[in-house]
Amino acid sequence: MDIKELREELSQIDLELVQLFTKRMDAIARISKYKIQNNFPVLDNEREREVLNRVAEISGEKMETYAKRLFNTLFDLSKSYQNQLLSHNSQLAQDIKAATCELARQFPSKANVACQGTEGSYSQQACEKLFSLPTLMFFNDFESVFQAVEKGMCEYGLLPVENSLAGTVIAVYDLMEKHKFHIVRSIRLRINHALLAKKSVVFDDIKEIVSHEQAIGQCSEFLKANPQIKVTLFSNTAAAAKYVAESSRSDLAAISSETCAELYDLDILTNNVQNRDNNYTRFICISKDMKIYPGANKISILLSLPHKPGSLCTLLSKFSSLGLNLTKLESRPVIGKDFEFMFYFDFDASIYLTETVNLLCELENSLSKFIFLGSYSEIF
Numbered sequence: 149m150d151i152k153e154l155r156e157e158l159s160q161i162d163l164e165l166v167q168l169f170t171k172r173m174d175a176i177a178r179i180s181k182y183k184i185q186n187n188f189p190v191l192d193n194e195r196e197r198e199v200l201n202r203v204a205e206i207s208g209e210k211m212e213t214y215a216k217r218l219f220n221t222l223f224d225l226s227k228s229y230q231n232q233l234l235s236h237n238s239q240l241a242q243d244i245k246a247a248t249c250e251l252a253r254q255f256p257s258k259a260n261v262a263c264q265g266t267e268g269s270y271s272q273q274a275c276e277k278l279f280s281l282p283t284l285m286f287f288n289d290f291e292s293v294f295q296a297v298e299k300g301m302c303e304y305g306l307l308p309v310e311n312s313l314a315g316t317v318i319a320v321y322d323l324m325e326k327h328k329f330h331i332v333r334s335i336r337l338r339i340n341h342a343l344l345a346k347k348s349v350v351f352d353d354i355k356e357i358v359s360h361e362q363a364i365g366q367c368s369e370f371l372k373a374n375p376q377i378k379v380t381l382f383s384n385t386a387a388a389a390k391y392v393a394e395s396s397r398s399d400l401a402a403i404s405s406e407t408c409a410e411l412y413d414l415d416i417l418t419n420n421v422q423n424r425d426n427n428y429t430r431f432i433c434i435s436k437d438m439k440i441y442p443g444a445n446k447i448s449i450l451l452s453l454p455h456k457p458g459s460l461c462t463l464l465s466k467f468s469s470l471g472l473n474l475t476k477l478e479s480r481p482v483i484g485k486d487f488e489f490m491f492y493f494d495f496d497a498s499i500y501l502t503e504t505v506n507l508l509c510e511l512e513n514s515l516s517k518f519i520f521l522g523s524y525s526e527i528f
């Protein structure tokens with residue numbers, strides 16, 4: 149037989165497979181209806197084991213592994229389909245629909261915004277880029293920003309989540325699980341760090357530099373090249389500049405911004421002390437309620453996965469089959485639990501598409517922990 153004839157045989161088999169597959173999915177729809185009416189869960193591990201044992205027996209030793217893989221895929225597809233059928237009644241689908249319909253309104257220009265740090269901070273710069281008329285409230289730590297939004301003290305909050313040179317702001321990710329909030333926008337801010345000191349101080353006088361951990365990480369090469377200078381961590385780059393301005397010492401400098409040099413009447417000893425010029429920090433803007441503004445094209449979710457081989461792979465394949473591009477995947481240990489992890493995903497997707505909402509509902513129905521963090525657009 150030549151390849152053409154061999155393929156004809158295969159095409160006939162494929163046809164029968166597709167017919168049987170659609171027949172199986174129709175049967176699944178009937179099972180789903182029964183499960184909804186009788187409040188049965190979609191997943192039935194015992195039934196899956198039973199089916200797999202039977203499949204192994206029928207397929208024989210040579211094909212057993214392949215047949216089991218095929219049936220595990222069939223279970224995944226049938227559970228996806230059942231979760232999709234369930235999503236019509238899902239609270240999440242209704243909330244998303246309400247948030248997208250209700251907010252034909254534009255992103256506000258005026259708002260009360262909670263920021264970490266003090267006057268002149270990078271959070272403030274990001275905030276002023278995001279809102280034309282913000283009223284800022286400064287807090288000492290990230291947790292207080294989450295709390296101010298959660299308690300309704302501020303309508304919005306701004307938090308740094310990652311930097312192109314120093315990576316993820318882990319402290320913010322660790323707080324996400326503890327607080328109720330929604331991401332309504334994200335913003336990328338170009339960061340140029342400068343070395344600031346009091347007027348008349350020269351670089352050779354400097355014995356100590358103060359700054360935030362992230363800024364210190366972003367300027368590691370400059371600091372390594374000057375090992376004689378002691379480095380001290382500070383809660384915020386703007387607070388570090390303020391500290392230098394208020395100190396009487398002439399051997400102290402801060403890694404901070406040009407804005408802070410002006411604000412705190414300091415001199416710039418050296419400009420652009422970060423390792424690379426393409427230094428960007430991404431901030432998220434959060435609110436208490438789910439608000440989805442027109443143009444939203446990114447989605448963030450938080451979830452935990454069962455300790456089972458292939459569970460992350462199965463999840464990733466769902467994104468891949470919808471052609472969705474993952475832009476961030478971060479895993480963090482669950483505090484108080486041994487080796488259990490929370491996963492944070494950012495991906496590009498339109499919340500206005502039914503297939504996206506179906507995927508979110510499917511994840512919510514099938515995972516023990518799933519939080520929809522929001523759908524939003526990013527400002528550059």
Ligand SMILES: O=C(O)C(=O)C[C@]1(C(=O)O)C=C[C@@H](O)C=C1
Pocket residue numbers: 176179190191192193195196199222223226227
């Ligand atoms: O039998 C069921 O309860 C089904 O939902 C069908 C099915 C399957 O595809 O065979 C799907 C999910 C369950 O975990 C077990 C089996």
